[in-house]
Amino acid sequence: MTFAANATTATVTIDPTADNIADPDETVTLTLASGTGYTVGTTTTVTGTINDDINPPTPTFISKYDTPGWAFGVEVVGNYAYLADYDSGLQIIDISNPSNPIFKGNYDTDGAWDVEVVGNYAYIADGSSGLQIINISNPTNPTFIGNYDNFSAVVDVQVVGNYAYLANGNSLLQIIDISNPTNPILKGSYDDSSGFADGVQVVGNYAYIADYFSGLQIIDISNPTNPILKGNYYSSGNARDVEVVGNYAYLADYDSGLQIIDISNPTNPILKGNYYSSGEATDVQVVGNYAYLAAGGGGLQIIDISNPTNPTIKGNYQNNYDYAFDVKVVSNYAYVAAREGGLQIIDVSDFNDVNESPTNLNLSNNTVAENSPLNTLIGNFNTTDPDTGNTFTYSLVTGIGDTDNSLFTIDGNQLKVNGLLDYETQNNYSIRVKTTDQGGLSYEKQLTVSVSDVNENPTNLNLSNNTVAENSPLNTLIGNFNTTDPDTGNTFTYSLVTGIGSTDNSLFTIDGNQLKTNTPLNYETKNNYSIRVKTTDQGGLSYEKQLTVNVTNIPEQRISIDKNAITFGTPLSQYRQGWSNSNLVRPKFADTFRYIDITNTGVNDEDILAISNIEVKASNVTTNADFSQGDILLNPGQTWRVQLTYAPTAARESFNLNDGLVIHSNAINNTAYNIALTGKSTFNSDITYNGKVDRGDLAPLQAAFNSSIGGSKYDPTADINGDGGINLGDFLVLTSDYGLSLF
Incomplete structure (x- = not known):
């Protein structure tokens, strides 16, 4: 200034x-x-x-498509506009290029007034033919699915869940169960003979009816089988259509234009504001701060409703040759069912200043390593929104896919870790996220966070067996190592390492995953051994553990025998003065006994020596050992004397066996103890034991002649026939055998 x-x-x-x-x-x-x-x-x-x-701002004509008859209703879903043409039924128009709409398919009905599309079905309000349900999954070939014929005048339809709500002329409201589209069934109805239903919209538990004669009728449909009038507003003209947004019902009144009704109290709807149109209002759609009014000959009128008490016109498109009967606004375009003018496509982008809901939500990265610490950043959220410059807030919300919400947190637009994520327990986590723009409009989406596997430290180490018998030889296998690890499929190496518990490492060795002895271990010296073992996975991560190897006591019964060899012979020196003992045995001379002393040289109480058998391999040798009652048991230090008898049956027997006698036992030093046996027999008449019968045998016979057992001269070795006396009978035997020789 x-x-x-x-x-x-x-x-x-x-x-x-x-x-x-x-x-x-x-x-x-x-x-x-x-x-x-x-x-x-x-x-x-x-x-x-x-x-x-x-x-x-100015609405601008883009293009049109002329239908064969009068277009009364229009619905827009995706790239298609669905027209209710009174004369040709359902017309499907490809509007992917708004400047060039193209016919896609048609299903002819009796008199189509309106259409609603849900999923793969188009629901046709078909006048006196009632409700027609058409399968539009193939737009080029729509097919009949089912119908409900009520013999009245269905002029408008809205589908919510499993119900189709029909504005049915004099019958007012009919509720049709369409859970089975091939067989729609009447569920309930509200009939007011004084009215004529031209339009219907359902919000929550209420159906709002545009009644040509009675204005706005509000019907409680919480019980579909028994709809009840809740409230009514009598408009000043003829109500043709209604749209409900928030606490307001926007009524297209044929004579009075746009009427805005406060329905916050459904029992007492109140007029809030009114715009008197220059045409005949037949339909209305509200988008943001604008009501788009199909005003018949007045064309498309765009009303600013930001102040409900004072709605004002902001734009108008009028073609003097067309009649705007129905309108749907999607994004930047208004699609007008213009009766004999077919489909009109109008650019209304100048009015598209309303805040629109976000349409998508994405996460820049959805992968995080397992065991990541709290508040680890996973990724950034970003939102797709028709509006530019919007700002967004993000939150975790309940709903489908919210299973793992508690394990995550959102900081601004960042998704972060809020709990332990373990790959081996679960590798995919589901969250539900809501993005909200600065105007409060939102979009929710289920997202998956994938957890990547990270090589983790082993958590435990075990030995399949930790007991070994004392005095086991080098490289005796004790047990196999196995490792507990959160990761599956890992391989491990094992080693003895220094540290707490490594005292006896040197006494053991590891071969692969096997623990073996590296020296004999003596129970009496030490019966528990401590080692420290390390297991290492293929990634170099390890775990160490102190283990104990127990040594079991082995009984140390040992066998000792007083002689290793026995030669059977005759002790002549006992009976003949000056004679030497002989290594020959006569069959009828009984003095052929020999003895062995078997001793258990074990020292501990448990060192019990069990002799299970004495095996004699020499002919005509027997022992006095009796095993009929089982093993012969010797305590440590105990000795058992065993008698061996050689009783030849004839001369010329001979044996010299290193294993002539085998003693079988549990002795740890020798379980099969061999004793050599040697024996040879001569003739009964060989009194001199020189292996032949000759004149030399007469001298000892004569020296003891006429003696008997107990006598001073009696020599048992000279008793040839063994009758207890030395007499003529022995002489006769000698005479008979004279000249025999072993050589």
Whole structure:
């Protein structure tokens, strides 16, 4: 602001920037204040108004598609517009290129007034033919599925869940169960003979009926079998259609234009505002701050409803040759069912200043390593939204896919770890995230966070067996190592390492995964041995553990025998003075006994020597050992004497066996103890034991002749026939055998 010389006043000019967005008028305020070097006469605030319609937005014709008859209703889903054509039924138009709509398919009905599309089905309000259900999964060939014929005048339909709600002329509201589309069934109805239902919308537990004669009817449908009138607003004209948004019902009234009804109290709806259209209002759709009114000959009228008490027109498209009967607004386009004018496509992007809901939600990265610490960043959220410049907040919410929400947290637009994520327990985690724009509109999505496998340390080490018998030889296998590890499929190596518990490492060795002895271990010296073992996986991660090897006591019974060899012979020196003992044995001389002493040289109480058998391999040798009652048991230090008898049956027997006698036992030093046996027999008449019968045998016979057992001269070795006396009988035997020789 600049003051001319000596001037006391100046003019303030406010120059707002023009745009193409239709907003309400705005108020500007101006307050002057004193400053350095000057003062103002008044500080009173002054106000002014900025009218934002200097460059008013304009709806623009894009294209049209002429249907064979009169287009009364339109629905837009994806790339298709579905037209209810009174004369040709359902018309399916490809609108992927709005400037060039193309016919895709058709199903002819009797008199189509309106259409609603849900999933693969189009629901046709078909006048006197009732409700027609058409399969549109193949748009080029729509097919009949089922119908409900009520013999009245169905002019509007809305589908919610398993029910189709019909605006049915004089019958007002009919509720049809469509859970089986091939056989729709009447569930309930509300009939007001004084009215005529032209339009219906269902929100929550209420159906809002545009009643041609009675205005707005509000029906409680919480019990579909028994709908009940809740409230009513009588409009000043003829109600044709209704749209409900929030606490307001927007009524397209044929004579009165747009009526805005406060329905916050359904029992007492109240008029809030009204815009008197220049045409005949037959349909309305509300998007943001605008109501799009199909106003018959008045064309498409766009009403600013940001102030419900004072709705004002902001734009209009009118073709004097067409009649706007129904309208659907999707994104930047209004699709108008223009009766004989077919489908009209109007660009309404100038009015598309409303905040729209987000349409998608993504996570920049959805993979995190297992066992990541708390608050580890996983990825950043980003939102797809038709509006530019929007800002978003993100939150974890309950709903489908929220199973693992508690394990994560959101910080701004960042997803972070909030709990232990273990790959081996679970490798995919499901969360449900909500993105909300600055206007409160939101979008929810289930997302999957994948956990990557990380090589983890082994957690335990075990030995399949930790007991070994004492005195086991080198490299005796004790047991196999096995490792507990969170990771599957890992391989491990094992080693003895220094550390707590490694005291006896040197006494053992590891071969692969086997623990073996590296020296004999003596129970009496030490019966528990401590080692420290390390297991290492293929990634180099390890675990160490102290293990104990127990040595079991082995009984140490040992066998000792007083002689290793026995030669059977005759002790002549006992009977003949000056004679030497002989290594020959006569069959009838009984003095052929020999003895062995078997001793258990074990020292501990448990060192019991069990002799299980004495095996004699020499002919005509027997022992007095009796095993009929089982093994002969000898305690440590105990000796058992065994008698051996050689009783030859004839001369010329001979044996010399290193294993002539085998003693079988549990002795740890020798379980099969061999004793050599040697024996040879001569003739009964060989009194001199020289291996032949000759004159030399007469001398000992004569020296003892006529003696008997007990006599001083009796020599048992001279008793040839063994009758207990030395007499003529012995002489006769000698005479008979005279000349025999072993050589």
